[in-house]
Structure formats: C-alpha cells, structure tokens
Ligand SMILES: Nc1ncnc2c1ncn2[C@@H]1O[C@H](COP(=O)(O)OP(=O)(O)OP(=O)(O)O)[C@@H](O)[C@H]1O
C-alpha cells in the first residue's frame with residue numbers, strides 16, 4: 001500500500017455540516033458544477049477542462065477540482081506543475097494555468113503511485129479537497145467526477161451544495177444506459193441536471209468539413225426525452241483533442257477555430273446560462289425563506305387552499 005499523501009491524509013475529524021439541509025458551502029465559491037458520467041472514458045475530464053477554460057476566458061473566476069482520486073487527469077490536462085504548494089496554515093494552494101485555478105491528486109502524488117485508500121478515507125480526503133484548500137473567491141468551481149454512482153458522488157451530494165450537473169456520454173447504447181443511472185441518481189437526490197452531452201458523436205473531415213456520424217444516433221436524445229432533460233451541444237471526435245489534452249493545452253484555447261472547440265464553446269455558453277438561471281433561482285428561494293408574503297403567495301397557488 002502506498003504511503004498516504006502528506007497533508008491530505010485526514011488527521012482530524014471533518015467538520016460536521018451545520019446548515020439546516022446538512023450541506024456546508026465551500027467558502028468563497030458561488031456555484032459548483034459537476035461533470036459526471038455513468039461509463040468511464042467518455043470524455044468527462046476533457047469536457048470539464050474545456051468548460052473551465054472557456055468560462056475563465058469569458059471572465060468568470062473559475063476553479064477546477066479533480067474529484068477522480070483514483071484516476072486523476074486534471075494535473076496533466078491543465079499543465080500544472082505536479083507538486084504540492086501549501087500556504088502557512090498547511091492548506092494546499094491551487095495553481096493557476098490557462099486562467100483557471102485547479103487541484104488534482106496528480107498535484108499531490110507521483111504519477112505512478114496508485115491511491116489505495118478505502119471508502120471512509122477517500123470521503124475525508126475528498127472533502128478536504130473542497131474545504132482545506134485555499135481556493136480563491138470563485139464564480140464557478142467545476143468538479144470533474146470519476147465515472148459511476150459511487151462513494152465519491154454520494155459524499156459530494158450529501159455534503160456540498162451543488163448548482164447542477166452535466167452528464168457526459170458517448171452515443172453507444174451501453175454508455176447511454178450507464179448515463180441513465182447517473183441521471184437517475186441526481187434526480188433522486190434532487191440535483192438539477194443541466195443536460196446530457198454526447199461526446200465523440202461524429203467525425204468532421206478536416207479537409208472538406210463534411211460531418212460523418214460514427215455510431216447510430218438517437219439513443220442519447222431518447223434518454224433526454226425520457227428523463228425530461230436537455231440535449232446540450234454534442235462534441236465531435238477530434239484527434240487533436242487528445243494530443244492537446246496530453247500536453248496540458250486545452251482545445252478551446254489551443255485550436256479555438258476547430259469544429260470540436262466551437263462545439264465546446266457553445267456547450268460552455270449553455271452551461272453558463274444554466275448556472276446563472278440556477279443562481280437567480282437560489283437568490284429568490286433565499287429571499288422567500290421566512291417571508292410571510294411569499295409563503296401566502298405559494299399557499300394561495302395550491303389547489304384546494
Ligand atoms: N471529442 C474528443 N475527440 C477526441 N478524443 C477525445 C474526445 N473527448 C475525449 N477524448 C480522448 O478520450 C480519452 C478519454 O477522455 P477523458 O479522459 O476526458 O474521459 P473520462 O470520461 O474523463 O475518463 P475517466 O472515466 O477515465 O475519468 C482521452 O484520451 C481524451 O483525450
């Protein structure tokens with residue numbers, strides 16, 4: 001078993017949630033967006049990195065947290081140094097690259113070291129990534145999740161107030177079936193799902209610009225209709241996306257004129273609108289809390305009252 005990571009190995013009890021709904025905000029962070037999937041390898045990290053960089057380019061103060069503790073990708077994709085920086089209190093300091101402050105297990109462990117922690121330790125380390133890190137004040141914190149509906153997803157949903165999630169899938173039926181599990185988990189726990197993103201849904205010829213479908217289409221849109229969620233802009237397969245990702249150079253900044261980057265920028269606009277809508281709704285909900293006029297208004301709307 002590898003030795004636990006200095007400073008991230010939980011040494012003290014995690015503070016208990018003190019808000020009425022059991023959720024404890026992350027200091028200085030306005031909105032938190034989850035990038036999720038059912039199946040692995042469908043492009044979550046690629047999409048999380050590009051959304052974060054595109055939001056930062058729009059002027060949003062943006063952070064990116066790699067919640068994939070067992071298979072972190074963000075340190076490499078963001079081109080950060082891969083070493084832990086700490087402030088005087090021992091908190092980790094996220095490094096800013098491409099306008100985004102990011103933190104990943106890749107900054108805390110050597111690339112070849114496996115993380116072999118069991119459930120409770122993982123949950124505590126994960127919460128430390130949210131709460132015991134010197135995040136600057138942020139408009140948005142994008143969280144790159146591991147695949148599936150396990151401990152990490154549940155720990156976040158039970159402890160951290162989240163604005164919403166986007167669920168990434170590829171067009172194949174097996175991937176969409178797993179995406180449905182992720183969508184259902186968010187719905188069961190009352191989290192807004194901003195929409196479904198179909199990644200690698202087509203190939204666009206770089207010479208003539210002709211679009212070729214790679215798989216039969218229709219499975220992901222069917223899921224979106226069934227679960228009453230939006231189909232967001234899909235992203236075509238672009239071999240340079242992988243090359244840029246491996247070299248810490250996100251596509252939206254490195255090749256903004258490519259078809260895939262244009263789709264990622266459009267997707268970012270959609271996500272940004274959803275985040276802003278959710279923020280306004282939250283402000284209204286907070287105003288209404290304990291406001292007798294608002295309570296009367298809602299009571300009068302209920303049939304039979
Ligand atoms: N649109 C795309 N075009 C070409 N390659 C892509 C595209 N999206 C992702 N990739 C490549 O596919 C591979 C998997 O992508 P990524 O790591 O983002 O998936 P993931 O869902 O985060 O995987 P995991 O579940 O393991 O965390 C990477 O090599 C990435 O560069």
Ligand SMILES: [Mg+2]
Pocket residue numbers: 044045046068073144145146
């Ligand atoms: Mg990933």
